[in-house]
Amino acid sequence: MSGKQFVHPYIPNSEPAVKRQMLDAVGMKSVEDIYEAIPEHLRFQGKMDMPEPIISEYSCQRHVEGLLKKNRNAKNNICFLGGGTWNHYVPSVVDTIMERDEFLTCYVGEAYTDHGKFQALFESSSMLADLTGFEACNTPTYDWANAIAIAARMASRANGRKELLVAGNMDPDRLLVVRNYCKPEIKVETIAYDKATGLMDLEDLKSKISDKTSCVYFENPIYIGALEIHAAEICRIAKDAGAYSMVGADPTSLGVMEAPAAYGADFAVGDLQPLGMHMSYGGGLGGFICTKDDKEFLGEYPSLLFGVCKTQQEGEYGFGEVYYERTSYASREKGKDFIGTTTALHGIGAAVYMALMGPQGFRELGEGILQRVAYSKEELKKIPGVTIPVSGYSYCDFMVDFSGTGMTVKEINKALLEYDIIGGKDMSEVFPEYGQSALYSVTEVHTKEDLQALFDALKEICA
Template identity: 80%
Template sequence: MSGKQFVHPYIPNSEPAVKQQMLDAIGMTSVEDIYQGIPEHLRFKGEMQLPDPIISEYSCQRHVEGLLNQNRNAKNNICFLGGGTWNHYVPSVVETIMERDEFLTCYVGDAYTDHGKFQALFESSSMLGDLTGFEACNTPTYDWANAIAIACRMTARANQRTEILVAGNMSPDRLMVVRNYCKPEITVTKIGYDKNTGLMDLDDLKAKLSDKTSAVYFENPVYTGSLESQAAAICAAAKSAGAYSIVGVDPTSLGILEAPAAYGADYAVGEIQPLGLHMSYGGGIGGFICTKDDKEFVGEFPSLLFGLCETQQEGEYGFGEVFYERTSYASREKGKDFIGTTTALHGIAAAVYMALMGPQGFKELGEGILKRVAYTKKKLSEIPGIKIPVSGCSYCDFLVDFTETGKTVAEINKALLDYNVLGGKYMGGEFPEYGQSALYSVTEVHTVEDLDTLIGALKKICA
C-alpha cells in the first residue's frame, strides 16, 4: 500500500477531505506536524511489516474470530481460576437490561441524560447495603483494589492518622494498588497471619496498633482460602485503638456469612464482578464501598452517592445526588479526593443480578458453593502427594499444595489442558511459604461431573 492514499472503510477520518478538515481546524499542514514534539532518536525508522488491511467486513470478522478461537477459555474448558475474578453464572436478563440504550449510552452525565440510571444506581447501592448491613454505598469504583485505597484515604481524613494496617495474606495485587494510592502521606504495614489456618495473628495486630493507626484492613473470605473467624475480634481491637475497621468481602458470600456491620466493621469494600458480570480478559470488574449513613463517613466519599428526593408530583419518588458539593465534580481542585470515569454501568448490572437473586437466592448460592468446595477439598486431599495447606472452611477459593507430588503447578496446569481443564493460579511466587500451591476456585457453575473430571485428572497426573 506504500505510496498510495488509502481510505480505510472502518476509519472515517482516513478520507483525504476529512483529514484535511481536521488539520485545518488545528492549524497544521500535515499529520507529521502533530508528532514534532517527539525527539528524532525515539522515532521508528523504516516501514512496519504489517499485513495489508482486510477490506471485507465479513473476511475481517472471520480472521479475528479465527485468532480468538486459538484461546483456551472458560466456555470450552472447565475453569477453576479465581482469586479476584470468578466464573459465576450470568443470567441472560442481566445483559438484556444492561445493554438497553438508556443505560448503555447515558455514560456519567447529569439529570438531563438520566432515563432511569439514577434509580438503578440507587437500587444497586441499596441492595449492596442490605448485603453488608450498612446504609450508604457509592457508585462503583474501578475495582476492589481501588475501593480499598479510597476507603483507606477516607479513614485517614476522618481521624487525621497516617498508618493503615493490612492483613499480610491479602491479595498482593490489591496491596500494591493500596500502597501506591496512599503514598506518600499514608504508610501501609502488614500484619502477620497463621500459615496453617490463614487467620490474622491477633497478637501481632495488637502490638502494631498505635495512635497513628487510621484503619485495619482484612479480607473475609481470606484471599488464601479460609474464612476469618476472628472478624469481630479484629474490629474490636481496631476500635479500642481509635481506628476504623475495613473488611474486604465477596458479596456473594453474604447470603451465608454474617454481614460486616453486624460484627462491628466500619467499612465494607469488595468486588461486584460476581454479581452478574462476565469474566472478560480479567475485566468486567468494579469496586464498592459501604459505610454507616453518618456524616463522619458520608462526608469523606469522593464518589457519587444517589438517594431519594422529593418531587412536585405527590406519591412519586425522585432520585438524585446526595451531598454533591463534597465531590471533585462540584469542588474541582478543592475536592478531598478525586475520581474519574467509574464503572457505573457495571453497578446497574449488579442491581439486576441482586434483584433477581433476592435473599433466598443468595442463601442457596452460598450453600451450594460451600458444599461443592468441601466435596472438592475432601476428594483432592485423598490423592497421594496432594495437600490442602490451609485448614477450616473455604468459600470459592482454596489452596491446593502439589509440592509432595514432585511436580510444579505449571507442569500440572499444562497436563490438565489435555482434559480440557484450566487449573488453579500459582501462588508460590506471592506466598513462597506455600511452595508449589495453586489457588483453585469452585462456584455454582461447576457440576459434580466437572469436579470429578478435575479429581480424576489430578489422580492420573500426580500418580
C-alpha cells in the same frame, strides 16, 4: 485503489477531506506538525511490520474469530480459576438489561437525560448496603483494589491519621494498588498471619496498632482460602485504638456469612464481578464501598452517591445526587479526592442480578458453594502427594499443595489442559511459604461430574 490516497476502512478520520478539515481547525499544515516537538532520535524510522487492513467486514470477522479460537476459555473448558474474578453463572436477563441503549451507551451512568440510571444505581447501592449491613454505598469504582484505596483515604481524612494496617494474607495485586494509591500521605504496613490456618495474627495486630493507625483492613473470605473467624475481634481491637476497620468481602458470600456491619466493621469493600459479570479475560470488575449513613463517612466519599429526593411536585420523589459539592465534579481541586470514569454499567448489571437472587437465592447460592468446596477438599486430599495446606472452612477459593507430587503447579496446569480443564491460580511465587500451591475456585457452576473430572485427571497426572 491505484493512484488514490488510501482511506482506512475502520479509521474515518483518514479520509483526506476530513483530515484536512481537522488540521485547518487547529492551524496545522500536516500531521507532521503535531509531532514536531518529538526529537528525531526518539522517533521510529521505517515502516511498522503490520498486516494490511482487511477490507471485507466478513473476512475481518473470520480472521478475528480465528485468533480468538487460540484462547482456552471457561465455556469449552472446566475452569477452576478464581482469586478475584470468579466463574459464576450469569443469568441471561442481566446481559439483556445491560445491553439496553439507555444504559449501555451513556458515559459513567451520568447523562443529561436520565432514562432511569439514577434509580438503577440507587437500587444497586441499596441492595449492596443490605448485603453488607450498612446504609450508604457509592457508585462503582474501577475494582476491589481501587475501593480499598479510596476507602483508606476516606478513613485517613476522617480521623486525621496516616497509617493503614493490612492483613498480610490479602491479594498481593490489590496490595500493590493500595500502596501506590495511598502514596505519599498514608503509610501501609502488613500484619502477619498464621500459615496453618490463614488467619490474621492478633498478637501482631496488637503490637503494631497505635494512635497513628487510621484503619485496619482484612478480607473475609480470606484471599488464600479461609474464613476469618476472628473478624469481630479484629474490629474491636481497631475500635479500642481509635481506628476504623475495613472488611473486603465477596458479596455472594453474604447470603451465608455475617454482614460486616453486624460484627463491628466501619467499611465494607469488594467487587461487583460475582454479581452477574462475565469473567471477560479478568475484566468485568467494579468496586463498591459501603458505610454507615453518617456525615462522618458520607462527607468523605469522593464518588457519586444516589439517594431519594423531593421534587417540585408535592408528594412526588425522584433520584438524585447526595451532597454533590464534596465531589471533584462540583468542586474540582477542592473536592475530597479526584474521581473519573467509573464502572456504573456493572453497578446496573449487579442490581439486576441481586434483584433476581433475593435473600433466599443468595442463601442457596452460598450453601451450594460451601458444600461443593468442602467436598472438593476432601476428595483432593485422597490423591497421593496432594494436600490442603490451609485448615478450616473455605468459600469459593482454597489452596491445593502439589509439592508432594514432585511436580510444579505450572506443569500440572499444562497437563490439565489436555483434559480440557483450566487449573488453579499458581501461588508458588506470591506465597512461596506454601510451596507448589495453587488457588482453586469452586462455584455453583461446577457439577459433580465437573469435579470428578478434575479428581480423575489429577490422579492420572500425579501418579
